Amino acid sequence: MLEKSLADLYRGYIDCLNFQDWENLGTYVEQDVRYNGQMVGLYGYRQAREAEFRAIPDLHFDVQILIADDTTVASRLNFNISPQGMFLGLPVNGRRISFSENVFYEFAEGKIANVWSIVDKAAIEAQLSAA
Amino acid sequence: MLEKSLADLYRGYIDCLNFQDWENLGTYVEQDVRYNGQMVGLYGYRQAREAEFRAIPDLHFDVQILIADDTTVASRLNFNISPQGMFLGLPVNGRRISFSENVFYEFAEGKIANVWSIVDKAAIEAQLSAA
Numbered sequence: 001m002l003e004k005s006l007a008d009l010y011r012g013y014i015d016c017l018n019f020q021d022w023e024n025l026g027t028y029v030e031q032d033v034r035y036n037g038q039m040v041g042l043y044g045y046r047q048a049r050e051a052e053f054r055a056i057p058d059l060h061f062d063v064q065i066l067i068a069d070d071t072t073v074a075s076r077l078n079f080n081i082s083p084q085g086m087f088l089g090l091p092v093n094g095r096r097i098s099f100s101e102n103v104f105y106e107f108a109e110g111k112i113a114n115v116w117s118i119v120d121k122a123a124i125e126a127q128l129s130a131a
Numbered sequence: 132m133l134e135k136s137l138a139d140l141y142r143g144y145i146d147c148l149n150f151q152d153w154e155n156l157g158t159y160v161e162q163d164v165r166y167n168g169q170m171v172g173l174y175g176y177r178q179a180r181e182a183e184f185r186a187i188p189d190l191h192f193d194v195q196i197l198i199a200d201d202t203t204v205a206s207r208l209n210f211n212i213s214p215q216g217m218f219l220g221l222p223v224n225g226r227r228i229s230f231s232e233n234v235f236y237e238f239a240e241g242k243i244a245n246v247w248s249i250v251d252k253a254a255i256e257a258q259l260s261a262a
Contacts, residue, residue: 074205102233102249118233
């Protein structure tokens with residue numbers, strides 16, 4: 001049952017992002033959260049997500065695959081979005097692009113403590129060069 | 132117990148790769164395996180892995196995170212390797228680079244049927260541009 005509850009908790013986190021419910025982000029994310037090995041903290045984490053929504057007005061997190069054990073969630077997220085200007089160092093400039101992110105979340109006491117994210121930059125490059 | 136066995140099966144698959152035990156790859160991988168949505172088949176899958184070991188003599192798969200449910204394995208793999216020549220379109224030319232791959236494997240009847248892989252190309256680019 002613990003596994004199910006971590007998956008449910010994660011879906012709550014994704015809803016929190018999609019609703020831009022920043023006041024409740026701390027329900028899901030630890031104060032000392034690390035992102036790809038770097039301490040960013042809840043405030044930095046929130047700032048980064050808010051900046052993403054400003055740069056990508058149609059940003060939406062869509063879960064394709066979700067598995068969880070007692071301490072860790074793994075998720076494949078799909079995006080079909082239109083980042084303004086540069087995105088991941090690439091001149092996307094408002095084009096609609098589709099790509100995925102494969103990401104692991106290690107939880108501590110019910111909150112996200114470590115995020116290990118990889119975005120499929122190569123897929124975006126392929127779409128830009130095909131244009 | 133099923134979960135544990137899928138994780139164990141996956142570790143067998145990783146050993147199979149690290150030992151380059153190609154004759155046994157079909158123990159772990161389906162005939163009709165798909166890679167990032169494309170049908171490659173067991174033979175194509177084996178050819179791709181063999182080509183990687185030729186291009187990367189010190190290739191080694193190292194599991195950092197592994198979680199599994201009844202049908203799916205998620206794994207974060209770490210690499211500390213020296214690809215010869217071009218790698219993912221980047222001029223690595225034998226430099227030692229460290230990066231990760233976050234990858235999902237959907238199983239059917241005990242074999243890998245779908246692979247959803249993302250390699251951290253941005254991390255490699257950062258190492259090359261810092262050189």
